[in-house]
Amino acid sequence: MAKKAGTAADQTTSRPPLNRDRVLAVAVEIADERGVSAVTMREVASRLGVEAMSLYNHVANKDDMLDGMADFVAQQFDLPEDTSSWREAMRRRAISAHKVFAEHPWAPMLFDSRGSSGPSALRYYDWVLGVLMRAGFGTVDASRAFSLLDSYIYGFGIQQFNFSAGDDDMSPEERAEMILAFIPPEQYPYLHRMATQATQTGYDAKADFEFGLEIVLDGLQRVLDEAN
Numbered sequence: 001m002a003k004k005a006g007t008a009a010d011q012t013t014s015r016p017p018l019n020r021d022r023v024l025a026v027a028v029e030i031a032d033e034r035g036v037s038a039v040t041m042r043e044v045a046s047r048l049g050v051e052a053m054s055l056y057n058h059v060a061n062k063d064d065m066l067d068g069m070a071d072f073v074a075q076q077f078d079l080p081e082d083t084s085s086w087r088e089a090m091r092r093r094a095i096s097a098h099k100v101f102a103e104h105p106w107a108p109m110l111f112d113s114r115g116s117s118g119p120s121a122l123r124y125y126d127w128v129l130g131v132l133m134r135a136g137f138g139t140v141d142a143s144r145a146f147s148l149l150d151s152y153i154y155g156f157g158i159q160q161f162n163f164s165a166g167d168d169d170m171s172p173e174e175r176a177e178m179i180l181a182f183i184p185p186e187q188y189p190y191l192h193r194m195a196t197q198a199t200q201t202g203y204d205a206k207a208d209f210e211f212g213l214e215i216v217l218d219g220l221q222r223v224l225d226e227a228n
Contacts, residue, residue, distance in 0.1 A: 020058040024072045071118025086135030101157035108157035
């Protein structure tokens with residue numbers, strides 16, 4: 001009996017200590033696999049091998065967990081400090097955020113729905129505003145530029161998620177092929193042409209994202225030039 005008790009104790013001590021970061025990492029893992037709706041205190045506790053009540057030492061409630069998940073994702077954004085070009089800095093951070101959202105496709109909608117921000121998100125917001133203001137954007141224009149850029153980043157992420165939602169095994173090209181059946185060319189000639197093109201050449205989400213991003217940055221450059 002003593003030997004069995006010792007084995008259990010060894011298993012307990014070998015388990016990584018429970019802390020907020022570990023709880024949030026597991027919550028993000030579950031959301032990546034099954035969506036945010038699958039993230040519950042009970043599910044996270046089960047994945048961690050603990051009782052649900054033990055999570056309340058690290059997260060206050062479900063809302064606090066969701067806020068923490070958004071902040072956990074925000075800390076993955078690249079905030080380059082090695083360039084003096086506001087445009088290059090904004091471009092790199094936008095591409096980084098797009099990549100992060102592709103890895104966590106539920107995140108853009110979660111970001112858009114949370115009423116409070118954690119330290120990583122606040123640091124991200126402050127960094128963006130700082131880059132824009134130091135480049136010569138006034139406070140109002142910097143705020144508008146920030147809102148425009150993030151609307152584009154989040155909106156593209158949400159659109160991409162909605163387009164791919166459903167059959168996880170279906171590629172964008174296969175989805176376009178399926179859509180073709182519902183858009184006969186005699187009724188929807190231009191939509192049919194676009195879907196046909198997608199089936200023939202493939203869908204490049206990164207290229208589409210960067211195409212729109214450059215247009216946004218061009219517009220912001222004009223605002224800056226006119227202001228100065």
